[in-house]
Amino acid sequence: MCGISGIVSSENIAKDLFSSIRNLEYRGYDSCGLAVYAEGKIQLRKNTGEVDEVNKKERLTQLVGNLGIAHTRWATHGGVTKENSHPHFSANMEFAIVHNGIFSNYQKLKSELSAEGFEFRSMTDSEVFAHLVERAYAQSPNVENAFVSSLLQVEGAFATAMISIHEPDLLFCAKNVSPLMLGLGESRNFIGSDINAFLEFTKTAVTLDDGEYAIVGKQDYRIKDVATKEEKEKNVFTIHWDVESTKKGGYSHYMLKEIFDQPFTTKQALKIEKEEIEKMAKMIQQSQLCYLVGVGTTFYVSMVGQYFFAQFAKRHLPAVSSDEFKDIAILSDKNMMLTVSQSGETYDTKMAINFAKSFQSKTGAIVNVMGSAISMMVDNVIMQGSGAEICVVSTKAAFSQMMILLRIVLEVARLDNHLSEDQYKEYYTALEDFPDVIETALNEQSGFIRNMADTSVKIHNWLFLGCGVYFPVAMESALKMKEVTYLHAEGMATGFLKHGTLAMIDESLYSLFFVPPPDQIDLHERTLIAIEEIKARGGKVYGFIFEGDEKSEQLLDHLIRLPKVHFLVAPFLEMIMAQLFAYYSALKLNRNIDKPRNLAKSVTVA
Numbered sequence: 189m190c191g192i193s194g195i196v197s198s199e200n201i202a203k204d205l206f207s208s209i210r211n212l213e214y215r216g217y218d219s220c221g222l223a224v225y226a227e228g229k230i231q232l233r234k235n236t237g238e239v240d241e242v243n244k245k246e247r248l249t250q251l252v253g254n255l256g257i258a259h260t261r262w263a264t265h266g267g268v269t270k271e272n273s274h275p276h277f278s279a280n281m282e283f284a285i286v287h288n289g290i291f292s293n294y295q296k297l298k299s300e301l302s303a304e305g306f307e308f309r310s311m312t313d314s315e316v317f318a319h320l321v322e323r324a325y326a327q328s329p330n331v332e333n334a335f336v337s338s339l340l341q342v343e344g345a346f347a348t349a350m351i352s353i354h355e356p357d358l359l360f361c362a363k364n365v366s367p368l369m370l371g372l373g374e375s376r377n378f379i380g381s382d383i384n385a386f387l388e389f390t391k392t393a394v395t396l397d398d399g400e401y402a403i404v405g406k407q408d409y410r411i412k413d414v415a416t417k418e419e420k421e422k423n424v425f426t427i428h429w430d431v432e433s434t435k436k437g438g439y440s441h442y443m444l445k446e447i448f449d450q451p452f453t454t455k456q457a458l459k460i461e462k463e464e465i466e467k468m469a470k471m472i473q474q475s476q477l478c479y480l481v482g483v484g485t486t487f488y489v490s491m492v493g494q495y496f497f498a499q500f501a502k503r504h505l506p507a508v509s510s511d512e513f514k515d516i517a518i519l520s521d522k523n524m525m526l527t528v529s530q531s532g533e534t535y536d537t538k539m540a541i542n543f544a545k546s547f548q549s550k551t552g553a554i555v556n557v558m559g560s561a562i563s564m565m566v567d568n569v570i571m572q573g574s575g576a577e578i579c580v581v582s583t584k585a586a587f588s589q590m591m592i593l594l595r596i597v598l599e600v601a602r603l604d605n606h607l608s609e610d611q612y613k614e615y616y617t618a619l620e621d622f623p624d625v626i627e628t629a630l631n632e633q634s635g636f637i638r639n640m641a642d643t644s645v646k647i648h649n650w651l652f653l654g655c656g657v658y659f660p661v662a663m664e665s666a667l668k669m670k671e672v673t674y675l676h677a678e679g680m681a682t683g684f685l686k687h688g689t690l691a692m693i694d695e696s697l698y699s700l701f702f703v704p705p706p707d708q709i710d711l712h713e714r715t716l717i718a719i720e721e722i723k724a725r726g727g728k729v730y731g732f733i734f735e736g737d738e739k740s741e742q743l744l745d746h747l748i749r750l751p752k753v754h755f756l757v758a759p760f761l762e763m764i765m766a767q768l769f770a771y772y773s774a775l776k777l778n779r780n781i782d783k784p785r786n787l788a789k790s791v792t793v794a
């Protein structure tokens with residue numbers, strides 16, 4: 189849940205090293221620091237605060253040297269203090285380390301090292317590693333051996349990187365579960381928690397697998413197995429992301445930029461080769477039971493998939509939250525799971541995949557980040573190609589995942605003969621027209637949505653309501669609202685109201701309805717009943733509706749009227765409007781939109 193980076197070069201690296209943790213800041217942002225080697229010494233500067241703040245306080249970019257490591261932290265073990273920030277020195281300051289994840293046996297190691305006289309400067313689990321390396325080096329002065337013997341002593345999910353005054357031209361790094369990659373440049377090489385650490389410098393990368401370590405020089409690198417020290421042959425791949433896609437491009441926040449990226453990322457999702465979609469569809473078709481698995485937003489993405497599979501392919505694919513998967517899934521070699529993950533590094537989802545694999549179930553994934561763990565773990569992966577998503581809250585990535593799932597659903601439905609060629613063509617046309625529809629709606633509706641947000645930030649409790657596929661859309665939209673505004677928003681199916689929630693309704697409770705187009709007669713009627721139920725008890729009702737929906741117009745206290753669209757894409761257009769609503773509400777409330785408090789972009793720990 190932190191960002192690690194490192195550079196070894198023939199030139200001064202401090203500015204680039206700083207820039208690289210700036211690009212990783214979405215992984216954690218409560219403190220940061222750099223350690224840079226020069227002239228027989230490691231200079232280490234760190235402090236609490238966001239990356240730019242710490243740079244002002246500590247002048248990180250003014251460090252001088254050609255070898256260094258850096259870290260941006262999201263605290264787990266030990267509070268947010270300067271001492272607990274990374275990098276950490278060994279006692280003799282000859283080694284500096286950074287660490288992401290958890291050394292689960294650190295307490296035992298700490299007691300052992302303390303008894304031997306090592307003094308700890310921090311409350312972190314990470315610091316033990318620096319002392320372990322110092323101790324091992326004292327016994328046998330070889331940095332690689334000391335690094336590996338320390339790796340053999342630590343347990344847990346982690347990634348770590350180290351520099352030492354005894355090897356002034358080399359970076360050492362290793363990983364187990366938590367992500368780590370190498371970036372290969374000219375006369376300089378990089379390491380990073382993900383490709384954003386070095387995307388502005390190189391697009392050539394290598395992924396480290398669990399149980400591997402790397403020794404990285406400015407011209408070359410070696411990757412070895414921690415257990416055997418044997419050198420490994422690794423795939424070098426090219427990153428197809430555009431650096432521009434990681435910049436704000438004139439928008440005031442990444443969230444807003446990423447919302448406005450959606451016409452483009454939808455096109456990208458539609459460009460994924462039909463063969464890839466078909467391959468996943470056939471896997472699902474051949475399985476006895478397929479689970480759709482994700483967590484947080486990707487759980488809601490999976491729920492959308494569940495509704496569409498039932499509706500179009502007449503198949504039940506249960507959506508399960510990754511963290512609950514092992515408690516509920518019935519697995520065998522005839523079953524499969526299809527996971528969804530933006531980062532491809534989410535701990536809960538990785539554990540769910542491992543669980544399925546232990547039953548020889550087939551695994552598939554839709555993933556955004558190339559080279560990420562999940563993309564490598566599964567039998568079949570679809571890379572969604574949405575470009576870097578920097579804002580901690582997921583918008584464009586989740587949206588594309590829904591589009592890709594919908595394509596898979598249509599393929600399964602076609603293979604199973606539940607869709608005629610004409611219907612299939614009609615649905616694809618709706619999808620192909622959708623990017624332009626989104627573009628127009630974003631431009632036309634932003635002002636209205638901003639106005640709705642500006643006048644409603646005094647409301648601290650929301651119910652977001654929908655039925656059918658609009659239910660998971662309401663859930664996802666409520667999560668967006670919670671994440672960026674810190675206000676309470678509860679996503680719910682309209683039918684739940686009369687089974688308990690109506691007791692809460694009075695004039696202080698506001699609801700936002702995701703109203704389907706009137707030609708979706710059953711869903712529309714059920715939604716209207718719920719609106720009436722709330723109105724009858726004095727509650728205030730807001731809603732997203734489509735043109736021509738006079739009944740809803742008469743009932744709603746505040747509405748956003750969207751152009752008529754194909755029923756297939758209608759829920760998604762409303763979801764985009766809800767993203768904007770969350771964004772503008774957070775803007776009015778002056779929240780830290782791209783980096784909401786207490787959250788991190790990839791949740792790589794248990």
Ligand code: M6R
Pocket residue numbers: 483484485486528529530531532533534537580581582583671787789790791
């Ligand atoms: O990287 P993943 O898609 O696997 O992440 C899953 C969740 O942690 C993520 O969707 C989280 O809920 C976001 N903060 C949503 O905006």
